[in-house]
Amino acid sequence: MSAARAPEGNADLHLHTVYSDGTETPTRVVELAQAAGLRAIAITDHDILDGYPEAAAAAQERGIELIPGIEMSASWDGCEVHVLGFFLELHYQPLQRLLAEQRQRRIARIHDMVSRLQQLGLQIEPEDVFASSGQGSVGRPHVAQALVKRGYVATEKEAFNRYIGNNGPAFIPGSPLAPALVIDMIRQAGGIPVLAHPIYLNNDRLIAQFARDGLAGLEVYHSSHAPDAVQRYERVADELGLLKTGGSDFHGRGKEGAEIGAATIPYSLIDLLKQWKGTHRTRSCA
Ligand code: AMP
Ligand code: ZN
Ligand code: FE
Ligand code: FE
Numbered sequence: 001m002s003a004a005r006a007p008e009g010n011a012d013l014h015l016h017t018v019y020s021d022g023t024e025t026p027t028r029v030v031e032l033a034q035a036a037g038l039r040a041i042a043i044t045d046h047d048i049l050d051g052y053p054e055a056a057a058a059a060q061e062r063g064i065e066l067i068p069g070i071e072m073s074a075s076w077d078g079c080e081v082h083v084l085g086f087f088l089e090l091h092y093q094p095l096q097r098l099l100a101e102q103r104q105r106r107i108a109r110i111h112d113m114v115s116r117l118q119q120l121g122l123q124i125e126p127e128d129v130f131a132s133s134g135q136g137s138v139g140r141p142h143v144a145q146a147l148v149k150r151g152y153v154a155t156e157k158e159a160f161n162r163y164i165g166n167n168g169p170a171f172i173p174g175s176p177l178a179p180a181l182v183i184d185m186i187r188q189a190g191g192i193p194v195l196a197h198p199i200y201l202n203n204d205r206l207i208a209q210f211a212r213d214g215l216a217g218l219e220v221y222h223s224s225h226a227p228d229a230v231q232r233y234e235r236v237a238d239e240l241g242l243l244k245t246g247g248s249d250f251h252g253r254g255k256e257g258a259e260i261g262a263a264t265i266p267y268s269l270i271d272l273l274k275q276w277k278g279t280h281r282t283r284s285c286a
Contacts, residue, residue, distance in 0.1 A: 006266030009039030014247025023252030042069030088191030221246025
């Protein structure tokens with residue numbers, strides 16, 4: 001659903017900024033969204049909400065609707081599971097506390113991954129990685145950037161293929177949280193939990209399980225979903241009664257095929273998200 005232009009406008013609900021592993025500021029992301037002719041966007045940084053205020057100011061100035069968003073990391077049976085959250089309350093304290101813990105774990109994980117790389121004979125220090133992430137939520141792409149800078153690999157892709165991809169010798173899982181816990185926290189924060197890029201999970205039975213755990217939506221449209229995958233996930237979402245979302249998973253410079261607007265949804269699907277939020281009591285207390 002990327003190329004077609006809906007009469008009511010299009011939205012890209014999966015975008016990263018410098019607050020996690022994207023290369024662009026929230027303001028720049030909004031500018032690019034405007035240039036791509038989008039009506040609405042969501043910034044979905046990994047385990048962090050801090051890009052929202054800057055993006056909100058830029059979006060208001062340019063007449064773009066900004067939907068509060070996040071991409072939270074969980075794991076299931078050693079596999080990474082990413083859960084998007086939309087329309088959440090940014091200042092809900094239990095969520096903010098969990099995110100702060102997640103970011104601390106991300107920092108500890110970088111130290112562990114760097115130790116693995118050192119054991120493999122690579123001269124790299126944690127500071128090389130943190131120089132790349134700045135104040136943002138640190139992750140594997142920052143390790144990849146440090147490896148490129150040190151000349152051990154030619155591209156970030158090669159860093160994933162040789163060292164830090166899911167089966168790589170220096171890979172360490174990113175989050176100990178169960179998907180059900182993350183789903184529940186997003187709902188408690190008033191948000192809509194959506195399973196990100198199900199193609200990476202490649203296990204449709206798990207989607208049904210997550211739906212029983214309270215998952216509300218499926219990211220059917222994604223820059224890594226070929227047309228046959230989109231059709232399959234449209235069917236899965238319909239069968240399980242899940243909302244459909246979509247986005248490019250833009251990370252900025254250097255990721256071909258994932259430009260802003262590379263995967264979009266018609267605004268009518270956002271109306272459905274809003275309807276869902278209006279009819280589901282997501283908070284457990286007043
Ligand atoms: P992390 O949250 O630290 O585990 O990093 C996950 C991020 O790494 C994803 O959002 C992608 O941006 C990137 N990533 C994961 N796998 C790959 C891969 N095989 N090649 C390039 N980038 C990847
Ligand atoms: Zn990322
Ligand atoms: Fe992801
Ligand atoms: Fe993402």
